[in-house]
Amino acid sequence: MEENINEGLTIYQFPKEHRKKLRTSNGIERVNREIKRRTRLAVLFPNTESALRLVTGIIIEIHEEWVTGRRYLDMEPLLKED
Template sequence: AMDRMEEMKLNKSIDMFYKWYDSLYSYISFPKEHQRKLHTNNATERFNRELKRRTRKIGAFPNGDSLIRLVD
């Protein structure tokens, strides 16, 4: 997967992946039966719902900067 990201010149995404790798891995290290019971706080859940709503409305992004502007 990382090779494909490099081919697509997604260096910012690769950097972000490595920055958050430990957090991502800690979630998937739990057994499957526990993963579905893990939750975040309400503010994070609200942010995720809003981000999902906005990205569905827009569809595709021409570049990574346009996605970052949406989040800001």
Template sequence: RLKAAANCLREGVGETTTYLLPEFPDGHRRRIRTNNMIERLNREIRRRTRVVGGFPDGNSALMLVCARIRYVTANEWSTRRYLDMSRFDDNLVEAN
């Protein structure tokens, strides 16, 4: 069982470290390496659920979490550009 996991890890190292190549812009490396947006959303969800305390059922907790995710993605994330992909367009043309 562990041998299969080790083989999977060994085979995927090249793909998972591609962002470290010098062709990647520095800003992209930092944003690919971290998941600050997801961590921030998780902190916000934890904060909101602690305020409520106990939920009558799992459905009400799920509704609160989904409502917060909908709000964040509609307002905060929709106006931000996380990665500038224009530099990759130039690299794709050169690769062809």
């Protein structure tokens, strides 16, 4: 633990409002819930590729929402400080 104290304290370099989002797994849990919800609707997949296409589409849709709409972490204030 003593050897990696700097890595452990890295979280404090981010703005206070980002820290909770960075230290929890809420973001990935939300993605997993959405995948589970959408795949339940399809129920049966004819093959692995069709399931992978659906999951990939869901992830791309979430990514686009985070990029263009509501952002999980807004890094703009950090970029302006430099």
